[in-house]
Amino acid sequence: xxxxxxxxxxxxxxxxxxxxxxxxxxxxxxxxxxxxxxxxxxxxxxxxxxxxxxxxxxxxxxxxxxxxxxxxxxxxxxxxxxxxxxxxxxxxxxxxxxxxxxxxxxxxxxxxxxxxxxxxxxxxxxxxxxxxxxxxxxxxxxxxxxxxxxxxxxxxxxxxxxxxxxxxxxxxxxxxxxxxxxxxxxxxxxxxxxxxxxxxxxxxxxxxxxxxxxxxxxxxxxxxxxxxxxxxxxxxxxxxxxxxxxxxxxxxxxxxxxxxxxxxxxxxxxxxxxxxxxxxxxxxxxxxxxxxxxxxxxxxxxxxxxxxxxxxxxxxxxxxxxxxxxxxxxxxxxxxxxxxxxxxxxxxxxxxxxxxxxxxxxxxxxxxxxxxxxxxxxxxxxxxxxxxxxxxxxxxxxxxxxxxxxxxxxxxxxxxxxx
Numbered sequence: 001x002x003x004x005x006x007x008x009x010x011x012x013x014x015x016x017x018x019x020x021x022x023x024x025x026x027x028x029x030x031x032x033x034x035x036x037x038x039x040x041x042x043x044x045x046x047x048x049x050x051x052x053x054x055x056x057x058x059x060x061x062x063x064x065x066x067x068x069x070x071x072x073x074x075x076x077x078x079x080x081x082x083x084x085x086x087x088x089x090x091x092x093x094x095x096x097x098x099x100x101x102x103x104x105x106x107x108x109x110x111x112x113x114x115x116x117x118x119x120x121x122x123x124x125x126x127x128x129x130x131x132x133x134x135x136x137x138x139x140x141x142x143x144x145x146x147x148x149x150x151x152x153x154x155x156x157x158x159x160x161x162x163x164x165x166x167x168x169x170x171x172x173x174x175x176x177x178x179x180x181x182x183x184x185x186x187x188x189x190x191x192x193x194x195x196x197x198x199x200x201x202x203x204x205x206x207x208x209x210x211x212x213x214x215x216x217x218x219x220x221x222x223x224x225x226x227x228x229x230x231x232x233x234x235x236x237x238x239x240x241x242x243x244x245x246x247x248x249x250x251x252x253x254x255x256x257x258x259x260x261x262x263x264x265x266x267x268x269x270x271x272x273x274x275x276x277x278x279x280x281x282x283x284x285x286x287x288x289x290x291x292x293x294x295x296x297x298x299x300x301x302x303x304x305x306x307x308x309x310x311x312x313x314x315x316x317x318x319x320x321x322x323x324x325x326x327x328x329x330x331x332x333x334x335x336x337x338x339x340x341x342x343x344x345x346x347x348x349x350x351x352x353x354x355x356x357x358x359x360x361x362x363x364x365x366x367x368x369x370x371x372x373x374x375x376x377x378x379x380x381x382x383x384x385x386x387x388x389x390x391x392x393x394x395x396x397x398x399x400x401x402x403x404x405x406x407x408x409x410x411x412x413x414x415x416x417x418x419x
Contacts, residue, residue: 006032009061011101016057019097025050027210032058035184040205042198043186049210051156052094055080055184059152060095063127064102066151074105074125076145078152081131081173083160085110085281086288091156092130104128111135112281119144133161133169140176147176155201158187158194159327167197174201188334189327216330216364220337222345224357224368229350231376232320233264238375239318239346240270240298247291248316250300251332253323261320262300272298303328311335319347322356326363351378 003016003024024032027049034041035058045051063077082088092108099106106128109118115135122144129136129145139145153174155161161170185198185205198205216222227235239245252258255276265272273287273296290296292311303323317336323329329347336343347368349357361367370381 001029007036008032008057009064011064012057012061012098015098015100016053021053025054025210027051027208028054028057030208030210031055034206034208035059035182036061038062038182040182040202041184042202042205042207043184044190044207044209045186045188051186052091053098055154055156055186056091056094056098059128059154060099060102060104062152063104064099067102067104067127074127075149076126076129076147077149078128078154079131079147079150079173079177080129080154080156081133081136081161081170082156083132083164083166084157085112085132086275086284087157088130088132089285095128095130099128106130109135109139110281111138115139115144133166133173137169137172147173148178150177150181152182152184153177154184154186156186158185158197159189159191162191162193162197163325167193170197188331216333217337217343219341220333220343220345222333222347222368224347224349224370225374226370226372226378226381227348227350227374227376228378229352232348232350233261235348235374235376236261236318236320237265237268237270240265245316246297247294247311247314248298248318249291249311249314249335250298250318250320251323252300252302253321255302257321258300258302262298265298265300270298271296272300274300276302303332313341315344317343317345319345322347322349322353322360324356326356326359329360330364351380 001024002022003013006024006029008016027043027045031041031043031054035055041055043051043054045054059078066077080088080091082091088108088110092106095104095106104127105125107118107121107126108130109115109122110132111134115138118135119139122139136145140147155170158170161167183202183205185202187194187198190198225235236250240248250261252261255274255278258274258276262272262274273290275284275287279287287296287299291299300320314336317333319329319332323332333343333345336345357368372381
């Protein structure tokens with residue numbers, strides 16, 4: 001299918017073509033007609049599927065048609081609520097790119113920076129507002145923002161909203177919206193709590209699910225390195241000697257860990273920057289810009305800071321530390337292999353992380369191939385003594401699981417790669 005077959009107006013088709021798009025991704029193909037029909041939508045979609053364009057393009061078309069019929073003052077007609085500043089900025093950039101010929105005004109607001117420039121822009125009039133929950137509620141309380149004219153509401157990355165403790169803020173925002181509105185709800189995973197939240201804010205929604213819940217893209221080549229904790233930095237430096245890794249997004253679990261890894265890489269002559277919640281917004285955006293422009297070879301990030309990062313042609317994601325939440329593994333490696341492109345994901349696993357690895361294997365329903373031919377191997381790569389941290393099963397199920405582990409070990413023993 002081509003974008004021309006989705007009944008889009010010429011200003012949008014022109015912008016989409018300039019962005020280099022000709023064929024919609026599956027979620028775009030399924031979602032755009034539903035949104036143009038003014039129906040609520042429940043989308044289960046992982047990162048890298050083209051989700052932002054799936055809601056931004058039809059929203060721009062709806063709002064453009066309304067603007068052509070109205071000559072009154074500009075008021076906020078669409079609100080996109082998202083959990084992180086980085087994701088909010090990128091969504092606003094997408095609306096600006098796709099809507100460059102529509103005459104619509106969009107802006108982004110988030111915390112961690114002075115609000116003056118944001119309130120000044122709000123006074124000049126905005127059609128589309130992209131916001132994080134905290135700053136949005138602050139400016140509503142200060143009477144800088146009114147949601148009374150909202151016609152389109154998007155809740156993006158709902159599962160991350162829940163993880164970050166924003167669910168109460170989300171409910172506060174929803175309570176201030178008009179009852180009559182169109183709501184679009186997107187989440188990479190759909191646990192019971194998220195389904196309950198969706199049921200409370202959607203009205204007879206159409207459901208779009210483009211990939212199995214918590215699956216990893218087949219285009220991502222995954223590899224696992226068992227390594228002692230003390231040797232992880234040395235292994236990372238060894239891998240980065242390869243000229244095939246032009247850029248890499250490296251994940252740590254903590255802010256301190258991100259700084260420490262970036263410092264070690266810079267000391268070794270590898271241009272690196274860290275991005276996490278303790279960095280100022282200006283520093284975070286500068287690091288992201290440098291990484292996108294290839295001035296920085298390695299970006300070291302925590303999960304919350306990296307959620308929503310969209311970098312063209314990112315070939316490598318490296319899990320310096322495995323996440324203790326298995327779904328996070330899917331989100332991390334989804335930074336590469338986006339929209340059908342190929343990608344490579346390396347993951348380091350030390351003794352303490354083996355239970356996390358078991359949880360990841362269980363979630364993605366497959367074992368990650370193990371690389372044994374590297375300079376810093378761990379002597380014990382068995383997982384038999386490391387049951388899943390989520391495992392609370394009857395004995396019969398545990399025995400079955402143990403058999404599965406033996407199969408995994410047989411599979412691993414045949415995987416030999418040299419780096």
